[in-house]
Amino acid sequence: MNTPxxxxxxxxxxxxxxxxxxxxxxxxxxxxxxxxALVFEYHKVQQRLxxxxxxxxxxxxxxxxxxxxxxxISELGKGARGIAVVDTSVTDAELGRLTQGGIRGVxxxxxxxxxxxxxxLGEMAARIAAFGWHIQFQMDGxxxxxxxxxxxxxxxxxxxxxxxKFLEPVPPDHPGFQSLARLMDTGxxxxxxxxxxxMSKSGPPLYADIGALAKELVKRAPERLVWAxxxxxxxxRGGTMPDDEVLLDLMLDWAPDEKTRNRILAxxxxxxxxxxxxxx
Numbered sequence: 221m222n223t224p225x226x227x228x229x230x231x232x233x234x235x236x237x238x239x240x241x242x243x244x245x246x247x248x249x250x251x252x253x254x255x256x257a258l259v260f261e262y263h264k265v266q267q268r269l270x271x272x273x274x275x276x277x278x279x280x281x282x283x284x285x286x287x288x289x290x291x292x293i294s295e296l297g298k299g300a301r302g303i304a305v306v307d308t309s310v311t312d313a314e315l316g317r318l319t320q321g322g323i324r325g326v327x328x329x330x331x332x333x334x335x336x337x338x339x340x341l342g343e344m345a346a347r348i349a350a351f352g353w354h355i356q357f358q359m360d361g362x363x364x365x366x367x368x369x370x371x372x373x374x375x376x377x378x379x380x381x382x383x384x385k386f387l388e389p390v391p392p393d394h395p396g397f398q399s400l401a402r403l404m405d406t407g408x409x410x411x412x413x414x415x416x417x418x419m420s421k422s423g424p425p426l427y428a429d430i431g432a433l434a435k436e437l438v439k440r441a442p443e444r445l446v447w448a449x450x451x452x453x454x455x456x457r458g459g460t461m462p463d464d465e466v467l468l469d470l471m472l473d474w475a476p477d478e479k480t481r482n483r484i485l486a487x488x489x490x491x492x493x494x495x496x497x498x499x500x
Contacts, residue, residue: 224269224465226472229482231496233273233489236381236414236448237262239292240281247283249333254281257452259295265451269468273299273495277356278327279454283335286318293322301493303327303356305335308343319351324493325379330359342374349376352494354410361386364399377408379492382415382450383437389421389429392436404441410492411437413474413484414448417462425466426473434474438484445484446492447471 239262240254266274274296278289286304293300303325304318326344328336336344345355354377359367361384371378384400391397403409413434416427437445449468453461475481490497 222463222465224468226469226481228270228468229486231273231486231490232269232271233275233446233486233493233495234266234269234271234449234451235275235446235489235493236277236412237274237451238277238279238454239288240279240452241288241291244282244285244288246281247285247335249283249335252281254279254452254454259292262296262451265449265464269449269464273489273493274301275324275448275489275493276300276302278303278305280329280332280335286323290318290321290323299495301495306344307336308340308347310347315348315351315353319353324352325354325356327356328358329381330357331385338370341370345374345376345378354379354492356381358382358385361400362388362390362394362396364396364403368399368403371403371409372406377410377492378403379410379412381412382418383411383413383430383434385415386419386430386433389419390433392433397433397436401436401440404437404444407444410444410446410488412446412448413437413471414467415450416470417453417467418450424462425469427470431470431474434470438475438480442475442480442483443488446489447485 240257242256276289276292278286282288284305289302293302302323304323305327356379358381416430420427420430422429471481
């Protein structure tokens with residue numbers, strides 16, 4: 221394992237990763253069983269990359285059973301937050317309990333067999349706003365234009381995963397990417413700079429085809445971007461695991477200005493997830 225070239229600022233946050241633990245049952249619609257990826261293993265990644273904070277995202281493997289994610293947040297401690305999957309049957313009391321457990325958003329992953337239906341998106345966005353949560357969203361970015369009106373009308377904050385998750389790399393003038401840019405212009409839409417290895421055809425170390433989109437977003441709205449590893453890298457392209465150090469060092473290419481980079485790595489996550497303000 222290598223040491224990253226990038227020296228992270230105080231409060232640096234990994235804003236999207238997963239914990240898998242075979243002690244917890246898989247959802248009925250789980251696509252496949254993932255190998256265990258446990259908190260003690262992730263601690264080593266945190267230490268190697270110089271990350272103080274983390275956001276645990278509910279994986280599709282567990283559907284709406286958030287116990288694995290909640291336990292991981294508890295084990296990771298005060299520097300951890302999480303994203304859950306709940307539907308409109310959830311009570312306000314349960315939303316309160318989840319908030320106390322560190323949850324700050326609900327995930328809509330609209331690929332394969334979605335855990336939650338499109339029709340639920342608006343109602344959930346309205347329900348969670350009172351708890352300070354946001355909608356975390358994923359779809360094939362090539363088709364953002366078809367859903368742009370729906371996403372723009374959502375109340376509250378929208379956080380889009382994996383640089384828009386363009387399942388085939390597209391140029392910045394593609395209608396889907398332009399739609400994503402317009403959503404960011406609303407001031408209520410954030411994007412995670414993560415997962416380039418999943419979509420890229422040009423490959424490491426720079427994943428230049430997806431990197432071109434990341435650079436455009438950095439130029440356009442650096443105040444609404446966060447970085448993430450997507451550890452332990454489920455569904456990586458061709459089954460090849462990316463190097464976590466390489467993924468962090470991408471920020472040297474995507475955001476060469478140190479002040480901008482530190483904002484994305486530390487200041488923005490503190491605002492989005494409710495951590496104490498990061499040092500500037």
